[in-house]
Structure formats: structure tokens, C-alpha cells
Amino acid sequence: MARRRLLFSTAMMAAFAASIAHAEAAAPTDVSEVVVTASPIAGDPDRFATIVNQVSRDEVLSNGGANIADSLRDTPGVAGTGFASGASRPVIRGMDAQRVKIVENGESSSDVSDVGPDHGVPIDPLAAQDIEVVRGAATLRYGSQAIGGVVNTINNRIPRQPTDSLGGEAALGYDSVSSTGEGSVLLDGGGGPFAFHLDAFARRASNYDTPLGTQDNSFFRGSGYSGGASYFFGDDSRVGLSFTNYQAKYGIPADDTFIDMRQNKGAFGSSFRIDAGPLQRVNVDVSYADYTHSEIDPVGPAVLSTFNNREWDGRTEALFGPMGPLSAAALGLQLQDRKFDALGEGADYLLPTHTQSAAGFAFVEAPFGGFQLQGAVRIEGVRITGTPASGIPARLDFTPVSVSAGFTYDLTDSLRLGLTASSAGRAPAQTELFARGPHDGPQTFETGNPFLKIERANSLEATARYRFGSKGRIEASVWGTQFNGYIYGALTGRTCDELGVCAFGSPEVLKELNYGQRDAQFWGVELKGAFPLAQTGGGELAFNVLGDYVRARFDNGGGDVPRIQPGRFGGGLSWTSPSLDANFLVLAVGSQDHVGVADSPTDGYTSVDAQIAWRPLQGSRKFEVLLVGRNLADETIRNATALNKDDVVMPGRDIRLVLLTRF
Numbered sequence: 001m002a003r004r005r006l007l008f009s010t011a012m013m014a015a016f017a018a019s020i021a022h023a024e025a026a027a028p029t030d031v032s033e034v035v036v037t038a039s040p041i042a043g044d045p046d047r048f049a050t051i052v053n054q055v056s057r058d059e060v061l062s063n064g065g066a067n068i069a070d071s072l073r074d075t076p077g078v079a080g081t082g083f084a085s086g087a088s089r090p091v092i093r094g095m096d097a098q099r100v101k102i103v104e105n106g107e108s109s110s111d112v113s114d115v116g117p118d119h120g121v122p123i124d125p126l127a128a129q130d131i132e133v134v135r136g137a138a139t140l141r142y143g144s145q146a147i148g149g150v151v152n153t154i155n156n157r158i159p160r161q162p163t164d165s166l167g168g169e170a171a172l173g174y175d176s177v178s179s180t181g182e183g184s185v186l187l188d189g190g191g192g193p194f195a196f197h198l199d200a201f202a203r204r205a206s207n208y209d210t211p212l213g214t215q216d217n218s219f220f221r222g223s224g225y226s227g228g229a230s231y232f233f234g235d236d237s238r239v240g241l242s243f244t245n246y247q248a249k250y251g252i253p254a255d256d257t258f259i260d261m262r263q264n265k266g267a268f269g270s271s272f273r274i275d276a277g278p279l280q281r282v283n284v285d286v287s288y289a290d291y292t293h294s295e296i297d298p299v300g301p302a303v304l305s306t307f308n309n310r311e312w313d314g315r316t317e318a319l320f321g322p323m324g325p326l327s328a329a330a331l332g333l334q335l336q337d338r339k340f341d342a343l344g345e346g347a348d349y350l351l352p353t354h355t356q357s358a359a360g361f362a363f364v365e366a367p368f369g370g371f372q373l374q375g376a377v378r379i380e381g382v383r384i385t386g387t388p389a390s391g392i393p394a395r396l397d398f399t400p401v402s403v404s405a406g407f408t409y410d411l412t413d414s415l416r417l418g419l420t421a422s423s424a425g426r427a428p429a430q431t432e433l434f435a436r437g438p439h440d441g442p443q444t445f446e447t448g449n450p451f452l453k454i455e456r457a458n459s460l461e462a463t464a465r466y467r468f469g470s471k472g473r474i475e476a477s478v479w480g481t482q483f484n485g486y487i488y489g490a491l492t493g494r495t496c497d498e499l500g501v502c503a504f505g506s507p508e509v510l511k512e513l514n515y516g517q518r519d520a521q522f523w524g525v526e527l528k529g530a531f532p533l534a535q536t537g538g539g540e541l542a543f544n545v546l547g548d549y550v551r552a553r554f555d556n557g558g559g560d561v562p563r564i565q566p567g568r569f570g571g572g573l574s575w576t577s578p579s580l581d582a583n584f585l586v587l588a589v590g591s592q593d594h595v596g597v598a599d600s601p602t603d604g605y606t607s608v609d610a611q612i613a614w615r616p617l618q619g620s621r622k623f624e625v626l627l628v629g630r631n632l633a634d635e636t637i638r639n640a641t642a643l644n645k646d647d648v649v650m651p652g653r654d655i656r657l658v659l660l661t662r663f
Contacts, residue, residue: 040141040283040317040330040363047365049374049406049418050136051463051475051526053078060125061171062611062628064180064656066203066220066250068102068151071125074585075133076475076526076548079565082639082650083442085178085205085220086250086259087120089113091641092133093479093524094550094564095148098429098487103142104153107267110289110311112340114145115350115431117643118441119307122246122263122291123153124224126171126184126201130154136420136461140361140378140402141315143334144426147457156188157228158240158269159195163188169662177630177654178208178218193232197242200225207251210649211636217251217258218648230269239270252295252441254647257304259441261293278323286314295346295441304440305346311338330363340430348437348498349446353386353430374406382427386434388450396433400425400454418463428452432487432515438498442643445496445510446489452517456484471542474529486520486554488561489513491598511598519555524548530574539577546570546587551594562596563641566604578619584610592640600646605635626658 045052053075055063060071069080069088080088081096092100097117102109104123113119125131132152139146166189173182184201202223207214228242244265251258267287274282291309296302317332334357341352359380366373382398404422411417435446461479494512496502502512531543549567553560570587591604610629617623630651631637637650 040138040319040332041328041365046416046465047372047374047408048136048138049408049420049463050134050461051418051465051477052135053133055131057129057169058613060128060131061173061658061660062613062626062656063125064173064175064628064630064654065125066120066205066222066248068121068123068125068128068131068153071128071131072133072151074546076477076528076546077524077550078133079641080639081117082642082648083117083644084120084250084252085208085218086222086248086261087113087118087252089117089121090133090151091565092135092149092151093481094522094552094561096641098145098432099148099426101139101142101146101150102153103150105155105158105267105269105285106141106152106315107285107287108289108311108313108336110265110287110309110313110338111263111291112293112307112309114429115307115340116439116441118252118259118295119293120248120250120259120261122248122261122265124201124203124222124246126182126203127155127186127199127224127226128153129156129186136374136404136406136422138363138376140376140404140424141332141334141363143336143357143359143378143380144382144400145429147424147426147455155199155226156186156197157199157226157242157244158267159188159190159197159228159230160238160271161195162193162230162232163190163195164192165189167663169660171658171660173656173658175205175654175656177651178205178220180205180220194229195232196227196229198225198227208651210652211634212649215253215649215651217256218253219258220248220250222246222248222250228267234273235275236273237271240268242267242269254644255441255443256299257295257297257440259293259295261291263289263291265289278320278329279318280321281319283317283319284315286312288312304344305349306343307340307346308342309338309340312336326364326366328365332361332363334359334361345438345440349439350431350435350437351387353384353434355382355384355430357382357427368407370409372408374404374408376402376404378402380425380427384427384430384433386430387436388434389436389447390450394434394450396428396450398427398454400427414467416465418461418465420459420461420463422457422459424457424459426455426457426487428455428487432489435515437500438496438510443509443511444489444513444643445500445502446513447500447515449515449517452487452515453485455487455517458482458484469532471540472530472532474527474531476525476527476529478523478525480521480523483520483522485517486561487515487517488520489515491562491596493598518558520552520558520561521555522550522552522561524550527569533573537577539575539580542574542576544572544574544583544585546585553594560594560596562599563643564592564594565641566590566592566602568607570607579615581613582611584608595640602638602640602645603636605637606633607635607637608632622662624658624660626656626660628656628658630654630656
């Protein structure tokens with residue numbers, strides 16, 4: 001059945017591409033180049049067989065929110081776990097936590113957001129210049145946790161280019177749904193061989209409003225700062241350092257506790273131009289982060305649990321130019337060392353773990369007849385030490401191997417087709433192996449399984465990109481993944497006390513969740529497009545369309561995979577001009593009735609968003625006023641991917657004002 005579905009989906013994509021080719025318009029012109037940094041071989045993202053989604057700085061500021069998932073709200077195939085204002089991790093194609101790797105400038109976010117959905121990611125969108133969502137061969141650069149994709153937050157904390165000028169940006173924002181006040185400053189400058197970067201941000205949000213009233217304990221307070229510098233020498237070589245501090249306090253809706261989170265992070269980045277035969281460049285990047293958060297009962301107050309994570313992440317890459325049939329290639333080595341421990345009640349949930357990994361990877365690009373090939377392979381050794389529910393310490397070793405090959409083909413000057421096949425292995429993560437008790441944030445009693453095997457995802461994806469005119473563009477993809485040994489946390493329907501005594505119909509509140517493995521099928525479709533309609537009055541009117549759908553089931557009649565995002569489809573109009581931009585988007589979000597055991601269905605709703613951007617200084621982008629409306633229909637929304645959706649309603653109608661100046 002899965003094979004027939006995949007063949008059918010691929011055939012539909014081919015038919016879609018053929019219909020576009022038949023209706024071909026003028027070839028694209030004046031399309032600005034966008035460079036992808038999530039791949040070791042940077043360049044135009046359209047050369048990849050998979051579609052790379054990018055969110056600009058302007059979109060980050062207009063989307064708002066205290067987490068990266070909020071910034072990706074209009075990215076096809078991407079949702080958020082929505083557990084709390086300060087803890088919403090991206091979900092890509094129904095995959096989250098251990099299958100979505102979150103990085104900053106290519107280096108690990110080094111947090112514990114993969115340990116529990118109530119744990120936030122210490123990367124604030126206010127510090128981001130761009131955010132990429134990357135799938136396909138490039139994800140093998142990052143390891144086992146990138147089966148679903150990579151979310152790369154990009155900033156200039158270690159400057160990559162020299163400058164002799166001083167410039168920056170300051171922004172102030174306010175939103176009505178939670179009385180949020182926020183501000184950020186980014187500054188870049190330099191002289192001679194030196195360049196520096198400084199940034200700082202702060203956000204304060206009260207409990208947010210919903211159509212059913214105020215959502216208790218949904219507040220957020222966050223701030224941070226960073227400084228970095230680079231030294232440039234020789235012929236396009238550099239070394240640089242940065243330091244970042246992040247701290248936040250946020251409430252856990254449906255619970256009384258709040259989290260006090262802190263992280264200090266240092267990073268070293270370098271790039272050395274070699275030009276010795278085909279070897280062009282060597283890049284070395286290293287980061288170290290000391291992360292901690294405490295889960296606090298405000299009565300007292302009393303610290304219930306403390307989670308600590310100390311993590312090294314280092315990567316060396318050698319980049320090659322043309323060699324024989326290859327147009328470009330990269331070889332790399334990555335080393336990671338992660339020490340996790342929990343204190344207080346957290347020790348009842350997960351005892352200390354130590355995760356070490358070493359991996360080698362290779363990327364190649366080559367013309368192949370009329371095709372362009374991208375290929376990648378990664379071999380990884382993972383060692384995880386911990387203590388499962390049995391109380392007997394264990395040291396487990398895994399060797400996941402992953403391969404990916406993608407082809408692109410220009411059917412016409414305007415239409416590019418892509419096909420990617422991959423087989424990716426993932427080592428089980430510490431929580432899946434060693435969880436052993438109550439976790440108060442998500443209100444679960446979790447039991448890991450130290451006998452879990454490597455999870456394997458065999459995937460096929462077809463894509464089509466069509467450009468017309470100077471700004472018209474359609475991107476679509478159809479994909480399918482067959483998981484062998486899909487690892488998941490299964491709710492049993494029983495509830496437990498703190499000691500793990502569980503029963504059906506028990507008055508206790510902890511939901512029993514056991515980690516196991518089953519074969520599973522995922523498939524889906526994604527679409528995003530912009531259709532210019534008219535040019536008049538110095539501006540351009542366009543119609544925009546957005547849609548995605550994910551379906552996930554266990555094999556052999558095993559039912560539905562839990563907590564999968566619902567499908568959505570819609571569109572809207574946009575107007576762009578030198579002094580004024582305006583747009584609206586209406587999305588019909590479906591109900592989610594395909595739920596797992598002891599999981600709850602969610603109703604569909606209509607999402608209505610709008611935005612106006614005004615540049616009063618004769619169209620200059622040095623000063624801009626943004627007025628943004630979210631959930632303007634004030635719909636009651638429950639997040640299908642959230643473990644606490646029965647108790648938590650998402651924010652209601654929100655009006656957001658942003659003042660932005662660039663200098």
C-alpha cells in the first residue's frame with residue numbers, strides 16, 4: 001500500500017509539472033539570489049532537489065513570538081509543538097524532538113528541548129537575521145537528529161565579511177493578545193582586518209487572551225545579549241569568536257509551575273582559503289554551551305527540578321572545487337559531547353546521561369547528462385551512557401549510516417524538477433532509552449526502552465519549481481517515508497501516581513507513556529506560490545497560495561501515529577510598493593481526527609492574518625512601521641501536535657505593532 005501511494009504521488013507530481021510546462025510563460029528575470037548556509041556547499045538554493053525554505057528578518061519581526069516555531073508559521077510542512085509561549089519546538093512533516101535538528105549558524109542549540117515538550121530553545125527570533133528549513137542531502141551534515149529536517153538560525157555574531165562602516169537596526173514591538181513589549185538592537189561594524197557584532201534583546205509578555213478567556217500561566221519574560229568579532233587575513237581567510245547569554249522565565253499552561261532558563265554559549269568560527277589543487281577551503285567551527293533550567297512552584301517558591309546540559313559541538317569541513325566528473329565536493333568530521341543531568345524531582349524522571357558521537361560525512365555535486373546530482377553519505381558512531389528503569393547502568397553503542405541522492409532537471413527555462421531518495425539512520429535518544437518516571441511539565445509518567453534499535457527512514461520526494469515573470473513562483477513537493485523501527489512515545493490511556501502505579505480510570509493526572517518501536521508510513525504534499533496579477537500606481541498586486549498535508553500511520557493496521565499536524569490550504573492577496581506593502585492570508589486548517597491511542601481529536605478552524613508595512617521616508621527602508629493582525633477571526637484553536645491540547649487554547653485575536661529603524 002505504501003509503495004502504491006508513493007508511486008501515485010510521484011505520478012501526480014509529474015502530471016503537475018507537465019501541465020505547468022504546457023502553460024509556460026516568460027522566463028524569469030531579475031530574481032534575487034539567495035545563498036543557503038545550511039549546506040557545506042553554499043549557493044543558490046534552487047540547485048537542491050529538495051525545496052529550501054527561508055524566512056527573512058522582516059518576516060521574523062512581523063511574525064513575532066518568543067520561539068523559532070512562531071517565526072516559521074507560514075512555512076509549508078512546518079508546525080510547532082505549541083506547549084508554551086516559551087517552549088514551542090518546530091515540527092517538520094509530523095516529526096519533532098529527536099528528528100528535527102535546531103542549530104544556530106550550523107552549531108547545535110545545545111539545550112534540553114528534545115528531552116521534554118515543556119523545555120524551550122534558547123534562541124530568540126529577535127536575534128535572527130534569517131532562518132532556514134533544510135531537508136534532503138544537506139541534513140546529513142548534522143547527524144541522527146535531522147531525519148525530519150534542519151532549522152538553521154543565522155546571525156552575524158561571528159562576522160563573515162570585513163567592513164569599514166558602522167550600521168545596525170533597532171526595533172520596538174507591542175502585541176495586544178498578551179500585552180507584549182519587546183525590543184532589540186543589532187550593531188555591526190569594523191575597520192581594517194577587524195569586524196565586530198553586538199546585539200541585545202528583551203521581551204515581556206503577560207498571560208495571553210483566548211476566545212475562552214485568559215490562558216493561565218502562559219506568560220513569558222526573556223532577554224539576552226551577544227558580542228563577537230572576526231579577524232580577516234591573507235586571501236579571504238578569517239578567525240572569530242562570540243559569546244552569547246540567554247535567559248528566560250515562562251509559565252507552563254495547564255500547570256502551576258514556571259521555568260527559569262539560562263544559557264551561556266561560546267563559539268569559534270574560522271575559514272581558511274587554501275587553493276591547493278582542487279582543495280579550496282577548510283572551515284573549522286566549535287561551540288560550547290552551559291545550559292540550565294529550573295522548574296519552580298511559585299508557592300514558596302520552591303525549586304522542584306533542575307536540568308543541566310553541557311555540550312561541545314565541533315565540525316571541520318574541507319571544500320573542493322571541480323574534480324573529474326564532480327563540480328564540487330565537501331568532506332567533513334563532526335565531534336559532539338553532551339553531558340546531561342537532572343536534580344530534585346527531575347532525577348526521578350531521568351538520571352545523568354553522557355552522549356558522545358563522532359561522524360564523517362561527504363557531499364558531492366555533479367552534472368549528469370541533463371541532470372544535476374547532489375549526493376551525501378554519513379557514518380556516525382554514537383555512545384550513550386545512562387541508567388534505565390531497571391536501575392542497572394548501561395552503555396549503548398550505535399552506528400547509524402545514512403545516504404541521500406538528489407537529481408534536478410531543467411525541463412524548460414522556467415521549470416525545474418527534482419527527485420530525492422534517501423535512507424537515513426537515527427540512534428535512539430537519551431529520553432527514549434532511559435526515561436524512568438514522572439515528568440511534571442507535560443504531566444506524563446514515561447518509561448524508556450534500552451533495547452531500542454536504530455530507526456531507519458527510507459524516503460522519496462519529488463519537487464517542481466516554476467518561475468514566471470520577475471516575481472512569479474510556484475513550488476510544490478510530494479514526499480513519502482517508510483520508517484523501519486519508528487521510535488515513539490505511546491500513551492496507554494492509563495494514568496499514574498508519582499510512584500508509577502497506573503490504572504485505567506485512575507484519578508491521578510500523570511499520563512502513562514512508554515517508548516517503543518513500530519514500522520510506520522508518512523506521506524504528504526506541500527505547495528507555495530506567488531502569482532503577480534497587475535502593476536499599477538507604482539506597486540504590484542499578487543495572489544499567494546499556501547498549503548500542506550501530512551498523513552502518518554503504523555503498518556499492519558497499527559492505527560495512527562499520534563500528534564500529527566492537520567492539513568491546511570488557503571491564499572490571499574499582497575500589494576508591494578516602495579512606500580507601502582499590504583497583504584492578507586486566509587487558511588482553512590482541517591480537523592485532526594487521525595489520532596493515536598488516548599489522544600484527542602482537534603477541530604478545524606479558519607486562520608485570517610493581515611499585515612501593513614509603511615515606509616514614510618519616501619520609500620526608504622531606514623524607518624518602517626509594521627501593523628500585523630493574527631487570528632483576526634478570533635478562532636478557538638487547539639494545537640493537534642501539543643501533548644497538552646486538552647487543557648491549552650492557543651492565542652486569540654492579536655494586533656501587533658512594530659517600529660523598525662535601520663542605520
